Amino acid sequence: MIELGQRAREASRLMARADTGKKNAALKYMAEAIEASRERLAEANREDLERGRENGLDAAMLDRLELTPARIDTMIEGLRQVAALADPIGGITDMNYRPSGIQVGKMRVPLGVIGIIYESRPNVTVEAASLCLKSGNATILRGGSEAIHSNQAVAACIAEGLKRAGLPETAVQVVETTDRAAVGQLITMPEYVDVIVPRGGKGLIERISREARVPVIKHLDGICHVYLDSEADKAKAINIALNAKTHRYGTCNTMETLLVDSAVAGELLPELAEAYRKAGVELRGCERTRELLPDAKVATEEDWATEYLAPVLAIRVVDGLDAAIEHINRYSSQHTDAIVTENYTKSRRFLREVDSSSVMVNASTRFADGFEYGLGAEIGISTDKIHARGPVGLEGLTSEKYVVLGDGHIRQ
Amino acid sequence: MIELGQRAREASRLMARADTGKKNAALKYMAEAIEASRERLAEANREDLERGRENGLDAAMLDRLELTPARIDTMIEGLRQVAALADPIGGITDMNYRPSGIQVGKMRVPLGVIGIIYESRPNVTVEAASLCLKSGNATILRGGSEAIHSNQAVAACIAEGLKRAGLPETAVQVVETTDRAAVGQLITMPEYVDVIVPRGGKGLIERISREARVPVIKHLDGICHVYLDSEADKAKAINIALNAKTHRYGTCNTMETLLVDSAVAGELLPELAEAYRKAGVELRGCERTRELLPDAKVATEEDWATEYLAPVLAIRVVDGLDAAIEHINRYSSQHTDAIVTENYTKSRRFLREVDSSSVMVNASTRFADGFEYGLGAEIGISTDKIHARGPVGLEGLTSEKYVVLGDGHIRQ
Known part of the structure; x- marks a missing residue:
């Protein structure tokens, strides 16, 4: 996990400066790779479904696990939609002159490395990866063990898209082990992971919030x-x-x-x-x-x-x-x-x-939904007050830094 | 500490809806109370200084602890400056119509209850309290035990200002015990405290970051x-x-x-x-x-x-x-x-x-400073990326919620 984290941290530096065209190209190539891999995805998914049935997963779980052709269509469409969104990174706002003569503004920047922990739905792999990529972050994805073959097949398409666009393949990494201890490690390495987004049932989210040593963007309940x-x-x-x-x-x-x-x-x-x-x-x-x-x-x-x-x-x-x-x-x-x-x-x-x-x-x-609010996408809905609140779109996966421009100004 | 937390949580609800005029009046009355209590403050401070000398505090520590007349002037001036700042709370931005017909925007809101943990400087008591108050938050202040008499004398002035303005006195509470366990409790009760701002040396900040179960706005180093x-x-x-x-x-x-x-x-x-x-x-x-x-x-x-x-x-x-x-x-x-x-x-x-x-x-x-950047105030400088980054002024002590206005709109 530490190696994974180091690779993600390195990739995040390259992603932070990746230009908009390259990021959009990667998203488009991922969509093409998924289109071309429909059979491979279906096969991997069948393997997960079979194993799920053997392990006695209930009908609702099996339904969430299934990658139907319609769901694959939605994944492809989602990638194209994210490519069409405005790139938030590098945008400068509120650039004003101060009495000292310096000019001060804010530049939007990625958070760095985002860990996504989710349960059975393999389509989350693409959805989360695409939003993190567009917002200039590197991602470590940890899906449910029951979806491991499907997730790896999807990950191969993502890697292909990144590679074709000339971006580091390590910008999106899928944890390969199904060992539960890997989650514990992922949420306790602030050197390599800047924020965790858990997506799933209340039990998962509660556990992660309790044990994480990294900030968590989450919502527990919708009452x-x-x-x-x-x-x-x-x-x-x-x-x-x-x-x-x-x-x-x-x-x-x-x-x-x-x-x-x-x-x-x-x-x-x-x-x-x-x-x-x-x-x-x-x-x-x-x-x-x-x-x-x-x-x-x-x-x-x-x-x-x-x-x-x-x-x-x-x-x-x-x-x-x-x-x-x-x-x-x-x-x-x-x-x-x-x-x-x-x-x-x-x-x-x-x-x-x-x-x-x-x-x-x-x-x-x-x-109350990122699409209805015009965010163009949604990685989740935060009920916390720190950082992102409400539906979290691309902007919630970013931060701002101050930019100061001078002409040799010194402090008096 | 739990009772203190409960009182702070209750006060935070009232502070969130307190109007700008009342908040500014409280700040003005606090300044007047400090002006009228110069002798009382000096006396309390002398007590701390004497005890400090007995306990062998070093010269730098004693210097930070001292409430000179000039420092009292600065406290009074600071309160007036915070009163003069624009009130960030309730401001609505980005209010736009969506294709569905609803209108969506964001309203700036307080974080809730802010815990400030600081070391020897008693002037931090007023500085931190005034910024939290102006941004509509309730505050729990935990100063260094060596400054306890000074802090309590300052707290009495703060309470007087709140009371005269018709705001709850529990909006600013100073922890009265010098028991170190109180800090441990303050940073581990997310039900009552929304964010912790530690101000002091690296040792203090490291310990708090490590042990907190509440988000922390901090910076460790300035390299x-x-x-x-x-x-x-x-x-x-x-x-x-x-x-x-x-x-x-x-x-x-x-x-x-x-x-x-x-x-x-x-x-x-x-x-x-x-x-x-x-x-x-x-x-x-x-x-x-x-x-x-x-x-x-x-x-x-x-x-x-x-x-x-x-x-x-x-x-x-x-x-x-x-x-x-x-x-x-x-x-x-x-x-x-x-x-x-x-x-x-x-x-x-x-x-x-x-x-x-x-x-x-x-x-x-x-x-790199809140005043130089035009924030009008600064509670600290954050080197984190989550929530506030760089100099943290009033806005860093707030969050935003979504506001949706309709005319009977339902989701299709």
Whole structure:
């Protein structure tokens, strides 16, 4: 692992100064290599799937592991999209003269070496590698052991693309061992790794956050709220509350708890409950919710703190904005929270006082996404406050350094 | 410590929404309280100084500990300056419509609770507290045990200012125990502390970085370089090389190693050596340097990696820009490095390829400073790449969250 780290560190110096054309060429060549290797990829993937079945992986795991032709198309398309994004590296901003006569600005630079630790999906290999490459970083990828053959086949295509473009093949390295100790090493060598991005289940992310001696860009939970204010427009309230829950159940920006002002709960909840029932969503409510919706199960303290990732919704009736904000700042995972209201002052208070990575007015929490925000890509969503917060695109994989230009200036 | 943390977390929520006027009033009232408490401060400080002398503190330590009338003036002036700075909190930028119809932007928000750990200087108490307050954060301050009476007297003034302005007194808390275990606790409670800023010697910072379970904004070393290129203007080269070393010896942005292109070493080094000799700077050189300056001591591998903080300078003759960049990227602490050259292409390469928090052309490394850069204040200089890099002002104590505005928009 140390050798791997040293090679990554060396490659990162070359990648930091690689010009935009070369980086884009590498991405294009990778796409071509994948296109030309469809059969080889499918074969490697079959091997992983077979071994997975033998080892008794469940259906969901096997599904994530599979590289269908459509998923290969998506990988190729993703590479072309990343090539089309603007190169953030080297951009200089805020260049201003100071009273001393020097000119000071900031230049965007790569972070250096990024370690990506992920579970079964082999398509993450390409996705993560392409974003790190475009942002001028070297990458060490550590995928799940169950996907090792698929990942190595993908890695061969990546290496081919780098080589054809004249970039170091070591700019993207896939850890070849399936030894779990390798992860422990990867996250504890700050000399060679500048940041770790874990992608996977909560267990993986918790373990990595706990043990890492390197900064981690992560989100653990997406416990998102929608608050229907007393002055909410009824149609907007119902549309957003439904969309935020039922558009997709398994995503981190899905609403898990609905808060409704007591003044409008009687008007909104029965109609909403009927729509949720049709969609097959199980409802769990506080006492006041259950007065209006007797069929709802009892929501316990635990429900307020749970990310269901399933057709289950917790509902709480609250008395006004303050109670809603208090609930959110207590139980939210600081991912995404929304208010539905026509009231100007309450919308402004919600935006300012809710301490989450995305705060929304009259929009569905499902919009919290790098593509929807116009980042052009997303390596994850950070619920931390240090460095990147919210959807992390190319810029989240960079830093800025100060640039000072003078004409022989000395400090007086 | 947990109670202290809980109080800080609560206060941070109130501080996050405190309006600019109140924060500025608190800073003004603190300045007034310090002005009115000069005698009390001096008395508390005398107590610390006496105890310090009894405990055998050295002269430098006692000097740092002393609250002279001039230092009290500086504290008062500092508070007024921070009050005059623009409030970064709540500012919204990059608000743009997306194809889906939502409008997406970013709002600047406080980090939450900031722990400051520092050594003997009691004036840091006011400096750190004022910057954290202005940026909407709650602060826990842990000063050196030798300054405990001074710090508590200063803390009383801070509390008075907060109270008069109607802000929670718990927004700035000074740890009252001198128990060293308190530091260990402060840096390992991420539930209550969002970031740690250590200010002090390398030993302190190393220990905190090693043991913290909370992000740390820090710099360890300032091993800064000036490279005199073959196409350097002679007058600029000599002025900058002298200023970067001799303007002040004990600061982190002072040059510690001078690199000189072999093509101009013969022309520049003897003249420079004469000027350094007059200033009382001890020179240590590589073999080629010593051919030109026989009086210089031998520089060893260790010299290239040493922050002298003293009138000592290491000099190395190199063959061209690539060798200079290689030396810098190997030995620099990524703080501040400068090139002196009239060559356009070499200046651009140096700016892009040197991986330090400040890179300069034809300017003295001594300019690397929050005030010189126009940040209006500085809580420290970060040599990390994650979150803040280079001089850290108010903005480094903040984060950004996404703001999404819609009119009932749902995800299709």
